[in-house]
Amino acid sequence: MASVVVLLMMVAALTVVSLEGVRTAGVPQAVLNGEQRIAADTALSVRTAIDAEAGALRRKAEAYPATSTSTPTTALTALASAAQGPFGRALLDARTGRLLATGGKAVPLAGVDIAKVASERGEIPPRLVTSASTQQLLYFAEVTLPARDPGRPDRRWLLVVCEPLPALMAYGDGRTTEVLEASGTSLATAVRGTASPASARSALPTEAARAAHASGRGTDASGSLLGAAIGDRRIVAGWSQVASATGPGETDGLGLVVLSSRAVPSTTTAADYSDSALRAAGVLALLALLLGLALHFSFQRPLLRVYLSAGRLARGATGAGSAASSAELSRPVPVHGFGELARIGRALESLRGQLLGESGPRDLPARRGPGYRALAAAGMLVVACWSVPMIFMLNQADTATAVPAPVLADQQARTEIATNRVRQSLDRSYTGLREAAASLPGRSRDAQAEILRTSLADYKQYRSLYLLDRSGGITLRVGGTPLRTLIHVPDGGGITTVNASGPIPSIAAYAQVRAGKSRAPAAGVVLFGEIDVKALNSLLPRPKLGSVWVTDRNDRVLAASVGYRAFQSLPESGLTRLARATKGAPGTVGTATSAVHSTSRGLSVDAAAPLAQKGPTAALGWHVVTSEPAAALQIPAVQAEQRTMLAGILGLAVSAAGMGWLHVVVVRPLRAVAVLAERLAGGDRRTVLHPVNHDEIGSITRNLELVRQALAEQDRAARADRATGPARPLRENTLQL
Structure with a gap:
């Protein structure tokens, strides 16, 4: 009996301690955490873009059919398509570092130890070259040529391509996104809407660089910062290193840091739960x-x-x-x-x-x-x-006011980032397929099979590649057995869903195979690449983003970060309404939107965004929908509700026990x-x-x-x-x- 009294007293003390720490004055921790995760998601996009560019250059160099009679000029011309537009490119002797050929803009090699770079065998990571006016990335790839004289070692050339930093995007109105180097100098900036004054953000890059340096190089560390006050608003910022999260990667040595910031309303009316806790x-x-x-x-x-x-x-x-x-x-x-x-x-x-x-x-x-x-x-x-x-009654969070507007906006911004990540993956899949299709004309069946096998190894998101004739029959295949093939082969190229029912969605990219050197397609030959849904699913999970779904134009699930059944409806009717709300007028792709829904599991912070506005996926009409329980976010009203409920459950459990x-x-x-x-x-x-x-x-x-x-x-x-x-x-x- 004494134990029951003591345990109930402990529950009373726990009620006071837990609710005393919940306050709503200032900027809620959930807003700071949201900005940190937006910076981390943006850093992931930058890292993925750099990795993809470096991988594409290496694949191009490995596929170059070098011979003992190849010259640097012809080799550089053949490899020029690996670089986009007029960006600089150069071909060096890997042994001596001597410049053999150049093309496009000048490649800034003065600040790079070419001999040291050439001595690195295998995959050479990119280098960052900065100057007073430009900041560029140098990508490297080895080109191996047979020796001219028998018995002598093969020649090694070093292909160098100079490109600017990947295009940076800012998500969410009023947000400024920057890429910083290790010293805190801004290399690239993107702004959406009306940005906060630069003077209010002047100290943030230095603080972010200092915090990133303290966390160590080669990690995917991230954090949040609280900036200056602007009237009744406060600058919040998040930073994240552009480094591999799973071990050594292309971006580890660059020392890049992504900084995301924006001004949010500062809560002046404090909601203190201490009195109710004491009572x-x-x-x-x-x-x-x-x-x-x-x-x-x-x-x-x-x-x-x-x-x-x-x-x-x-x-x-x-x-x-x-x-x-x-x-x-x-x-x-x-x-x-x-x-x-x-x-x-x-x-x-x-x-x-x-x-x-x-x-x-x-x-x-x-x-x-x-x-x-x-x-x-x-x-x-x-x-x-x-x-x-x-x-059931005290401190219940209100659906309309519990979730701060910045938290809801952050969920929408992160959904847009996830949408962009899926779109980029599908675009890269289509680009790789189109390049493979362009390499097939005029080659033997064995050579075509080798090209398809190389593409399958380079693009991990494909589970099979196959050629179809106009009757829908497979004439050549590498990889797994297709889940389903189209009976009526489409014209042109793009991405489509092959089936509309079944246990697994069949998503495929397709491109026409041209006839020889002409621009006309070959008679009834289309290259298909079946995209592995597991690879698509792996792109979706992100910390504190909640459940993520990719839906088709009829709001049926094609991929998800959690367990799902193909072509099922979204689990909540509110999510379906949200996905439909993103659709704009006929002929438009629509815009992202977000809302707070009350479900059987409590409040949920949800958002949806159209998959693409341009490119091969624009015509699909797909959407990305996210749903994060408010209980997983550090929202004061929800925290108070959780802790009050916990105290009640503990009291009931102690008395019952x-x-x-x-x-x-x-x-x-x-x-x-x-x-x-x-x-x-x-x-x-x-x-x-x-x-x-x-x-x-x-x-x-x-x-x-x-x-x-x-x-x-x-x-x-x-x-x-x-x-x-x-x-x-x-x-x-x-x-x-």
Whole structure:
């Protein structure tokens, strides 16, 4: 009983401690966390773009059909398509670093140790070259040429392509996104809408670079910063390193940091939950004390008195006629408490009279009124009167006001970033397929198969590549068996869904195969690349973004970050309405949108965005939909609701466990003892009473067993006297016993 009171006091203290830390003044932590994750998502996009460009250049260099007679100029011309537009390119002797050929803009090689770079065998990571006016990335790839003279080692050329940093995008109105070098100098900036004043953000790049340096190079560390105040608004910023999260990667040595910042409203009206926490804790502490006092006076004290009375009766029954025994038996047994203890008290009084010979066995009246089981249930009910309002009524978050507007905007921005990540992956898949299709004309079947195998190895998102004729028959295939092929082969190129039902969505990119060097397609030959849905699913999960789905134009699920069934509807009707709300006027792709929904699991922060506005995926009409439970975000109103509910659940659990344990350990054995005592008082001398518990109830059972033995011996002596002669006075027989 004391443990129950102590545990309830601990729940009251926990209520105060947990709710005192929830405050809404200033900028909520959820806003800072959202900005940090936006920076991390943007850094992932930058890293992916750099990795993709470096990989494309290497694949181009490896596929170049070099011969012993190849010249640097012809090789550089053939490799020029790896670079986009007029960007600079150069071909160097990998052994000496001598410049062999150049093309496009000048390649800034002055700040690069070419000999050191050339000595790095295998995949050479990009280098960052900065100057007063430009910041560029140098990508490297090796070109191996057969030796001109037999017996001599192969020649190695080093292809260098100079490109600017990947295009940077800012998501969310008023957000500024920057790419910083290790010293904090801004290399690229993107702004969406009206940016906050530069003076208010001037200190953030240095702080972000310092924080990134402290976290170590080659990691994907991220964090958040709080900037200057602008009236009733405050600058919040997030930073993240552009480095591989799974080990050494292309961007680890660049030292790039993404900084994302924007001005958000600063909450001036503080919502402090300390007063409500103190009141709730005070009520629970008072209930705990009242419950403890009620159990003490109505249960513990009567139980101890019955225990003493049973001991006194046992001593009188085993006193063997002594004066002390007579004194013990001469005192009536008071009836204490109610329920089971009152029944035991009446049974003891009846047994005392039987030991004295004043009365014989008698049936006690049937029990009436509530027992101590009802007391335990009442105790739990009292605590439930405090716990249930805490769980279902107090501090409930309001759907309209609980989630701050910046948090909702951050969810929409992160959804747009996820959408862009999916779009870029699909665009790269189509670009790779189109390049493979352009390499097929005029080659033998074996050479075409080798090209397809190389493409399948380079682009991991494909599960199979195959050529179709106009009848839909497969003429050449590498990789796995296609899930399904089109009967009517489309013209042109793009990305499409091959099926509309089934256990797995079949998504494929396709491109026409041209006839020889002409621009006309070959007779009925189309190259298809079936995209692995698992690869698409792997792009979707991001920390604290929640569940992510890719849906088709009919709002059916094609891919998801969580378990799903192909072509099923979205799990909530609110998500379906949100996806449909992104669709604009006929002929337009629509815009991103977000909303807070109330579901059976609580509040949910949801957003949706169209997959693409241009490119091969624009005509698909697909959407990316995200849903994050508000409980997973550090939103003050939701935190208060969670902690209030937790306190109520703990209070209910403690009372249920305590009262349940009291019923199992005390009340139920006491009910069994009451039944045995009444049967003994009714004349049952055969049932041996075995003590089960090693406590007061066990002692009462042992004392009743001594009384039973004394009464049994008394009955045997009375029967013997009746058999041998006149019966002696009953009082004398009792004293002899």
